Amino acid sequence: MEQFSATSYAILGQLALRSWSAYDLIQEMKRNFHYFWPRAESGLYAELKRLKKLDCVHTTKRKTGKRQSTVYAISPKGKTVLETWLGTEPAEFKLEFEGLLRVFLSRFGAPETLKKTLLKVEEDAGVLSVLATNIAREYLTGTAPFQEEIEVRTFVFDFLVHYADLYKEWVVRTREELQLREGRSADERKKMALELMRKNIAKLNLPV
Amino acid sequence: MEQFSATSYAILGQLALRSWSAYDLIQEMKRNFHYFWPRAESGLYAELKRLKKLDCVHTTKRKTGKRQSTVYAISPKGKTVLETWLGTEPAEFKLEFEGLLRVFLSRFGAPETLKKTLLKVEEDAGVLSVLATNIAREYLTGTAPFQEEIEVRTFVFDFLVHYADLYKEWVVRTREELQLREGRSADERKKMALELMRKNIAKLNLPV
DNA sequence: GGACACATGTAACGGGTTACATGATTTC
DNA sequence: GAAATCATGTAACCCGTTACATGTGTCC
Structure with a gap:
């Protein structure tokens, strides 16, 4: 059909x-x-x-x-x-982020599981950044194959740049938090985790 | 196998x-x-x-x-x-964002195509925010089913919050830019598009 | 002369989806 | 008594991937 x-x-x-x-x-x-x-x-x-x-x-x-x-x-x-x-209704965005699955389940694996996942995410985001920059450079120098399409393509590019940044910054924040937690008691660590969650909820400006 | x-x-x-x-x-x-x-x-x-x-x-x-x-x-x-x-190597993150496809191709559709796409993206991101907040609230009030898992789950939640934000902010920036372009000549619009691209490249701190 | 990009596919498979079926239990 | 949700699936299908095949042109 x-x-x-x-x-x-x-x-x-x-x-x-x-x-x-x-x-x-x-x-x-x-x-x-x-x-x-x-x-x-x-x-x-x-x-x-x-x-x-x-x-x-x-x-x-x-x-x-x-x-x-x-x-x-x-x-x-x-x-x-x-x-x-x-003219039809757009489909919802759909992400498959296996890394997040691994983070979620990390305590069932070896102790390095989480750190190794962060490293891979960082790498992949880096590759995306480089690729995006290469394309952008073509538009800036006027050598892109469809220079006249730049009006909408900037929007796509803008998304991609921030998308790459999302992963990079997440890795940075997560590493920082892990470092802060080092040497703390389980109880302290849980308090810190809750605090992070609280900060994030504040970021979404929704009623809590 | x-x-x-x-x-x-x-x-x-x-x-x-x-x-x-x-x-x-x-x-x-x-x-x-x-x-x-x-x-x-x-x-x-x-x-x-x-x-x-x-x-x-x-x-x-x-x-x-x-x-x-x-x-x-x-x-x-x-x-x-x-x-x-x-213990194995994580797979790369993989996004399917049909909305971006529509933005890319918007000039082959009716004039409202782009705006309607932005609206849908905004809605979907809103739903994600609400869902994320609901779950977070359970942890903050201590009623979550796996309170003891909070240490890693904050990282997942942190990602999701920023992920929802990615879409929302992209919609905001794109709308702003569209508004600024209104009434401008094609030439001016292209210059503005280039300027946006330049700003984004600067954001990625990579050699240009 | 060999490697690599050009240029175009095919065959087999598989992970996943949609749509539907079925019967029990709770809620209004 | 109807509607919703609980609780489980099955059958058919499809979109897409992997792995491979095949020959051409170019560059060193």
Whole structure:
């Protein structure tokens, strides 16, 4: 019944910008969407073919020497499909953060469990920051492939920067708290934990 | 080959705390994990059965009047499996944020697309805040089911609070920027977008 | 001449979801 | 007496992943 997934629309959106060879399209999608809509390349190739069957895109063959590639373009139907979707209710954001699961369960593992998890989170957030900066630099120097799209892309970038920061700062705060707790009694540690919780509730300005 | 998913470990972790009836266990998991490890209830029932086949849990029958329920407890093997996993490398955090996809593609939809997306994100973040606060309140009043677990759970809670805040603040910043841009020329708007990007790069303290 | 990126897939599998079924118990 | 929630699942399906295959062009 439901013919399209958000991934279909992501593809149609890239094609609405311009035509691409499958390969180029997919590389660009990885660049743009990896951190908030990650998908395996093989699946994107398959989805392109499906979109063709559904008449949302059409293809032409291109040759560079002996090498052949398929160039995809959006069809009028594809444009309508995309536009219609953009009028529907957005899905809720959905996070899978295995690290938090590990923190939650850390006391059932070896004593270093928590610290090792923090280290990994820190690394991953660092990679995201670097990637985001690389893309931003292209816009700042005017070499980005879609300079004219900058108006909305800044919003996406802005989110990503703060998103990376969320993890980094969480690691910092957690490490600080762990250090403060060192050498304290279980009772003191619990009081400190409660205090942290109290501070956090205050941050959300909701009735307590 | 790979016998367990992170979901298996999430279940084992809850069972490491104490024994539960399937229903209670799953309700508690929803409460604890919904925002960073969301899973459908039916799948959790199935996984429990699988864990039993693999001897990671064992069950006893309990009767309340005519109603029967199955009580699950972790086995020695289950404990080992959990502990071993906690020693492995954590997986990267993974976000699916359809709203950002919509922002990215908003110019292919109706003019209200962006604003409607912001509204939905704001709502969802609000729900998360309320939920987080409800749980926190239980710890502060000492009525939480696992008061003694508070030491690590504050870290999880701390993340969730800042996570909700991430979305809320992003919505605020984006709306402000949109308002500032109103009535400006395309050229001015682009300059403003670049300026926002520059500010964000500065936030990440990386070499530009 | 070898490594690596280009360019495009296919096959098998699997984790997870939706939708539904069923009967007991509590609450209004 | 109806409605909600307790308490358990099952069946069908699907979106997506991993792992692999295959050949071309380019760079050193």
